[in-house]
Amino acid sequence: MRDLHKGVWQMSLAMLISGSIGAFVLLSGLPVTEVVFWRCLIGAVALFIFIRIGGQPFSPLTKVTLGLAILGGVALVVNWLLLFAAYERISIGLSTVVYNTQPFMLVMMGVLLGERVSLAKWGWLLLAFAGVVILLSSEMTGSRGSGWLVGIGLALGAAFFYALTAIITRRLKSIAPQHIAFIQVITGVVMLLPLAQMPAFSAEFPWAILLTLGILHTGVMYQLLYSAIQKLPTPVTGSLSFIYPLVAIVVDSLVFGHTLTATQLAGGVLILFAAAGNNLGWGEKKPRERGVGIKTAN
Numbered sequence: 001m002r003d004l005h006k007g008v009w010q011m012s013l014a015m016l017i018s019g020s021i022g023a024f025v026l027l028s029g030l031p032v033t034e035v036v037f038w039r040c041l042i043g044a045v046a047l048f049i050f051i052r053i054g055g056q057p058f059s060p061l062t063k064v065t066l067g068l069a070i071l072g073g074v075a076l077v078v079n080w081l082l083l084f085a086a087y088e089r090i091s092i093g094l095s096t097v098v099y100n101t102q103p104f105m106l107v108m109m110g111v112l113l114g115e116r117v118s119l120a121k122w123g124w125l126l127l128a129f130a131g132v133v134i135l136l137s138s139e140m141t142g143s144r145g146s147g148w149l150v151g152i153g154l155a156l157g158a159a160f161f162y163a164l165t166a167i168i169t170r171r172l173k174s175i176a177p178q179h180i181a182f183i184q185v186i187t188g189v190v191m192l193l194p195l196a197q198m199p200a201f202s203a204e205f206p207w208a209i210l211l212t213l214g215i216l217h218t219g220v221m222y223q224l225l226y227s228a229i230q231k232l233p234t235p236v237t238g239s240l241s242f243i244y245p246l247v248a249i250v251v252d253s254l255v256f257g258h259t260l261t262a263t264q265l266a267g268g269v270l271i272l273f274a275a276a277g278n279n280l281g282w283g284e285k286k287p288r289e290r291g292v293g294i295k296t297a298n
Contacts, residue, residue: 007231011240014224019247021217022092023255025084028206028213032084035213036077037196040188042214043222047182050223059175069180072168073187075161080188083158089151091258093249097268098135098155100245103278104128105163113167120283124274131270132156137263177226185218238279245272 025035051058061069086095104125111117136152165184172180199205229237252258260268277283 003231004236007228008236008240010224011228011232011237012243014221014228015240015243016247017217017221017224018244019096020251021213022084022087022096022248023251024209024213024217026087026092026256028209030206030210032081032088033192033195034197035084035210036080036188037192038210039080039213039218040077040185040192042211043218044182044185044189046215046219047178047185047222050219051178051182054178056176056178059179061175065172065175066183068168068171069175069183070187072165072172072180073184074191075164075168076184077188077191079158079161079165082154082161086151086154086158089147089154091256091260092252093245093258093260094135094264094268095151095155096245096248097260097264097271098132098152099159099162100271100275101128101132101156102159102162102166103275105160106166107278109163109167118284120281121278123283124278127277128271128274131267131274134267134270135264137267177229178222181222181226235280238276241279242272242276 025032028035030038083095083099086098107117107121107125136149169177169180228240232240249260
């Protein structure tokens with residue numbers, strides 16, 4: 001029970017931290033590639049320190065597992081680039097809501113890989129699609145520019161690459177999650193190094209924001225998240241994950257004064273509700289109990 005309570009507060013804190021990422025990205029005032037590069041570099045240093053403090057030996061790697069981890073890192077970094085670019089075109093709250101279509105991207109990828117998908121999951125997928133259509137309808141009835149649709153497309157692209165990261169990570173069960181994250185951010189440093197520029201060491205350069213993104217939003221957040229996942233049942237993890245979009249919407253409103261329109265809110269509610277149903281297994285057939293003490297598979 002103590003582990004459960006500890007996992008709940010760790011997961012909750014990780015999601016609270018995640019919800020403020022968008023505000024720090026925009027407040028930095030830097031190009032997206034610069035923000036992601038420094039997040040990867042500072043995050044790599046922070047994760048390395050946490051791994052060393054934890055005293056956990058690095059997981060053995062083969063050519064295949066290292067290649068998959070690097071490929072997952074490429075997908076994760078592309079996901080960050082697209083999502084942060086979406087923040088610049090549409091609000092953080094709206095970007096985050098659209099980004100939460102990622103569970104359904106994962107479902108579709110599973111179908112392509114031959115996984116069986118239940119009728120309930122198809123139902124949640126259709127409901128999420130309806131939410132996206134409603135969101136897009138607010139563009140058709142308003143006077144927004146083409147940048148708005150580009151922002152929606154970027155957020156959807158970010159969701160796709162995050163799902164790709166997740167499906168690759170599934171193949172890396174022999175590697176500790178913290179070590180996977182470390183390889184992923186190191187991959188990001190290598191990817192973006194040719195595009196990085198030497199910063200001007202002046203009071204105007206947002207070092208405080210970049211250090212926060214690297215240490216807090218990457219190093220600390222990953223430690224909290226992975227530690228919580230190891231302690232919590234899947235339904236509890238799925239439930240607490242919805243703290244992230246709610247915090248992002250509130251932060252966007254408080255910091256930048258952005259609020260969702262009634263149409264966007266309706267579409268967003270459908271997407272988040274569908275994601276909750278998918279993550280928590282609503283409508284799925286429960287396995288028949290054949291004895292005392294049988295646990296539901298997570």
